[in-house]
Amino acid sequence: VLKDGLRSQVSAALKEGRVTPTELCQRCLALIKSTKFLNAYITVAEETALKQAEESEERYKRGQPLGVLDGIPIAVKDNFNTAGIETTCASNMLKGYISPYNATVVQKLLDQGAVLLGKTNLDEFAMGSGSTDGVFGPVRNPWSYSKQYKEKSVPKSHSESRESNWVIAGGSSGGSAAAVSSFTCFAALGSDTGGSTRSPAAHCGVVGLKPTYGLISRHGLIPLVNSMDVPGILTRCVDDAAVLLGSLAGHDPKDSTTIQDDFKPFELPSLTDVSKLSVGIPKEYHAPGLSSEILALWSKAADLFKNAGAKVVEVSLPHTRYSIVCYHVLCTAEVASNMARFDGLEYGHRSDMKDSTESMYAATRREGFNDVVRGRILSGNYFLLKQNYEKYFVKAQKVRRLIANDFVKVFRGGVDILLTPTTLSDAAPYTEFIQEDNRTRSAQDDILTQAANMAGLPAINVPTALSERGLPVGLQFIGRSFQEKQLLTVAKWFEKQVQFPVIQLEEVKRHDNGVFQHQKSASFS
């Protein structure tokens, strides 16, 4: 049951009483415990989760479930406010901070009966591409422990392999991706500012959806870059992502950057005919550093569409290579502003320094932020200095328009959807990843995902195949603004064609078999 898709299987199982919400919750909690070494969760809200599960069970008994999500265990990235539960952003600055309110997206999930298992690990304040720079330690990619990866790796010694070979989960929503990938929850919320949902989704072999900017409320999501942040959705299949999207999208009076258009949740059709589809292949996404494996996979995918009758054309997004530089300036500038709220007075860490307000603020921030955060704040302040404002900040805003216009031109030219790689390579071993500093890594890794945030477009990672090392590789689809239905329909078609393998994890097998010893079901592999 842990491996079932939401809509087709688990919800049905809950409705028919084949499994109860409490059983489901308990199983996920037990699995979280036995996969603790992944470090995917910062806080596990065991008591409240069980209580929510019980309440859900009561509703099912009365035959009145709130919807498809009733009783479904989910996890939330630790930069979303969750009432009564610690929200840390993986930073010393917010250790011990108990949110007094729920982020709108969290509230929506709870209102539909979802069971909140806990808060997942991330890079500090969502700054990073590996989920390695948070104060609670790095997140380990569950695939590091998969049969598929172990078979392909050559450990120097038995004890060394488990400890030193593990690969990163990607970031910054690595905890959420790892949680979904290891079956400890059915869906998780992440956030996406430069690729933070799609990139870990690619590395962990799960579906990662970045919705159009303005579709889903950011109220309660601790902001990084107000003009680019969006809540991200991580699930094991595209249909589930559509379900989550349906329950989260829509205008929120508490977030004035959400559009006021009516949003109608949709079910995804099973596309059989792609002959009317026009797929664009942006040549600039053949970026330096792109592994030959992924290049080949991308090419194979393009052929897949071609052979199925779709129109596949090469297109150009000429300003792609400036996207990451532009992001670097705009991001640090907005970060400099957004991090100014952390002064120790109203919430979060407060230094003991008492000499003056300013010295207390300075000491608090020195003690609370890690190098990455401090670095971005200082860079941002530099770009915003009067003497630099035009040359850097305004310049970057102009380049942003050029980047957004590149996409407009391509879509206006008849292309329905773009197909690109999501990452430059499969997940790197942790020991290798940390040899470069955070900014360099982010600059390299975000190159393929960042432009969609610049232009506010919806994009999705679909797990495609395993690399030679036995690790997941995903491909990305970028769609037109607010055309999530088309984007997800194509993604679903593609998902069906590639049949990405299920991860084979010891721990999951043990837990699934433990409770359902006497049942045989097609959902077990």
Added chain:
Amino acid sequence: QKVSVEVLDHLEHLALVDFRDWEGVERLQKAIQFADQLQEVNTDGVEPMDSVLEDRCLYLREDDVTEGNCTKELLENAREKVEEYFVAPPGNIPLPKLEERETFLQGS
């Protein structure tokens, strides 16, 4: 072109965050170098973009009080408070000048 100590000091004042060591300063230098690539792009006649939703009107609600009265919740996360006040150390005292401050920039 290296950033002068005056500017570094100014940044520390503005950001209320310190560079801590030479690595911090190097990080800034590299960030500036990286950002300089923007100068290669021709942006003549291009308007700066604030938001991708610039063609739409922001939602503005009625100026009616619909929520509040949550003083207790809001004060809960503050470390130092007295009755319904957040307590701060004395204000209007500027950070000490570079020579008098305990900052690594002093040595430079």
